Amino acid sequence: MKISQYHLIIVLVLLILGSGCRKELSIAEWDVDVVAPIAFGSVNFSNYTDTKNFSIDNGKLLHVIASETLLSLGLDTLIGIPDYSIDTGFFIPISISYPPGVPFFVQKEETKFDLKDVELTFVEIRDSKIEVFLENTIDKPVLFTYSIYSATLNGDTFSIEERVEANDTLHRSFNLNGYAMDLRGEDGNGYNTVVTFIQAMIHPDETQNHQFQAGDQFNIQNTVTNVIPEYVVGYFGSQTASFNEIESVDLFDAVPFTRLNVTDFNVEMTIDNGIGADLELKVNQLSSSNKGDRVDLEHSIIGQSMKFTRAINLYDRGNPVKHIQRKVLFTDENSNLDALLENRPDQFFADLFVDVNPLGNVSLGNDFAYYGHNLTASIELDVPLIVSTTGLFLTDTFAFNYLAPKDGNQLDRVNYGSLRFILDNGYAIEARVQFYLMDSLGMQLDSLLVAPTWIAGGTESADGLTVVPARSILEVPVNQARLGLMEAATEIRLETMLNTTGIDSIHVRSDQKMEFKVVADLNVSTQK
């Protein structure tokens, strides 16, 4: 066959086109040793302290603080004014004609509260409720008048007038808030007594006399409830009361340890009398309990009666009472309170006894009390964190979610290596740590360190003001098996056991921290 020039051209074109089908260039795989920082941060103890229970002083020393009211004795406890009601009525025994506007029923009545030994002569009402129910079986409307002569507000007596339609009933609610009540009765020499006045008449708007029929009635039910005094005066009687207070504390729940030595503390009990009566207080017992393991407070206050003179009435609505206070200080010299704290308590227990007017009515009926001004016994605890500890065990769990790179799981390229934790410990506390990978069911998948490893503690200066950090480096071996577990993990649990490293106690300051850096030191393939 003769090859023509056209055949050659076709062959050339095919050759050129064929050259476009070259095999893609690929390069060999190799391994590189990469070292790069992944993360850094710091752990500061003060970040994990609830502000309610911790404070920082000017020297940046951390303090554990707590405040608890052991006793509060106020108006509601001393003088409970009971609810009371007046049920009365008018019954017409015979048929009689009566003109409108002329009272056909008038009743003035004294009601005396049962307050046991308390003899009140004056009450100013803070809150109260009066319910009035009227029933009229008469064929004419009746005008009803109800007054409490004992209650006045700005010189006006409490009084209400209500029209009750013929053969009808009426229900009304009122209050005595702000009213001053003279409880001395009509003769002015009594106590706990309220004077009321009730009156009924055919309504004056009626133009004709009414012919009462035998059996006609007019019933009145008057109820006074929920009386909360703002201010009372009188004799509060000679009362005694015992208070057994149990206060649960969760301060130490997450901080188990085997030994804690609190070297300094400042605990103050404040007894504050805002009541205008003489008082006697006895603290029978204060103790801390750790799951039933009780430590009782030893202090001169225990079992001793403390007498408090009455508060002073200043008659100033803005600042009506001058309280009488007494503070009791607990130190490591006069008490064993540190033992109560070192007991790592879950409960505090207080047994108190109060005697009101132990000498009787020496004020001649001039005891007084204002709302919100009570007899209180509170305890304030301030423990500077100058401590030594052994075996303080901390556990924290934080979410962990390995994020696979978007272009595939690059971890397949990791051959071997380690995650390097560089720790600069600014606390004079050595720590034994271990990390655990946890799955979503809380099951432990792996421990990151070969064995729990000690992190060296810093060295505290003699004055306790500075700490020279100690560096520790932890290597977490990494291989494909472990990376697979990291991918399956949803949480990392950190378990730490702390021992203080000072000769004696160490100072825990807000500016101290443990700095950490995480470095990946890996041998990685360029392809997989």
Add this chain to the structure above:
Amino acid sequence: MSGRLLIFSCFFVSMSMAQSPVQHRFYAENNGKSSVGFSSGINMTTADFSNKFIKNLLMDKELDRGVLSREIDRLDESKNRIGIDYEIALKGSWNIKSTAHNIIFSVSDGAHFHGSFPMEAVDLMFSGNKKFAGDTVDVSGLNVTGIRFQQMGAGWAYQPGLNTSIYGLVSIVNGEQLIQADVNRAKLYTSTLGDTLHLNVVGGYKQSDTGNVGFARGNGLGLGLNFGLQAPFQAIGSTQWMLSMDVFNLGFIQWNKKTIQFDIDTVVTWTGVEIPDLDHIDEQFADNQLADSLLEGVNSAFKKTRLNQWLPGSAVFDIMQKKDHGFVLGLGTVVRWKADFNPFGYVKAGYAFSEHIGLQSQIGYGGYVHLQVGLDASLRWESMHFNIYLRNIEAMAVFGNYAGGSAGLTFKYLFQ
């Protein structure tokens, strides 16, 4: 003659140009005929890398640590260059009424890559940064340029005498792909424990539209000009010489407005992701903050806009004795622009077995390499020209010390 043909067949040579352009002088010696043919060639040349390493890298499954180690030891501290050129072209000419004039045409696909790598950049890339812990890696001076383009052109060739010709070819250039990175200054410090990386980088980057990638995709448009002449002259007594001068790819490409360009001048210190709160550690790794840090230095200068760029062209000046039989000598030089190419000079010696068959060898110095050797051979008949070349023979012979490999084939069929 058969023995000579056997030798010729073994070498398949006629003219050697170790770092001459892949473009071939196609349009000379038409002798009043039309022609059609192709030329193809690929040159890879480097004085700094070895063929053993490049073979290991490109052809084996895994990189041999020993090969890599020896390679790094022999690299120049600051500059290790490599250049790659490729072209395949369909060419032809149409003789106008059996005169000395020809209309010529060409369709081609070409690519050029050149790069310069400091030794530590190579070491960092193939070994990782761990071996530099506590030290600074200086990769300043790293630059790479890669460009691929297609051309379609037409022109005119004139051959007033047997060995005298002149031609010019104007081409429309399609810019397919561009990648260019210039790292003027880059230093990476890795702390001893690996807890700090400090990167100081000043450089620029250009890349054609990344969303339009593939053979002959249009990302830029330009013009290219090839022209040259060939003329005989007499010197050194009555010796006949042939003078050739060619210019290839004198032109430019305007890359379109989707071309990525940015300059970076930033200092980044990376110590990892800060974790202020251990309780939410997973959320704090949600983003790649290292990438964000680097991009802060880039984003302000990042832009997509048109880019005018010269083509990586070349000019060849060549003188060669013209004999139908016997030993021949010659010399020449090649200069290139926009290719990070040192001027290349060479001397040639060959043997013309007949007016149809020739074999030449060449020793040259310059370009991307230092000393290099090439062989070139041709077969010429009245209606058919073959030309084949092998270059960088020294790298093929001393495999572990030199690198490079170039080969090309040209075929031309002449007809009335």
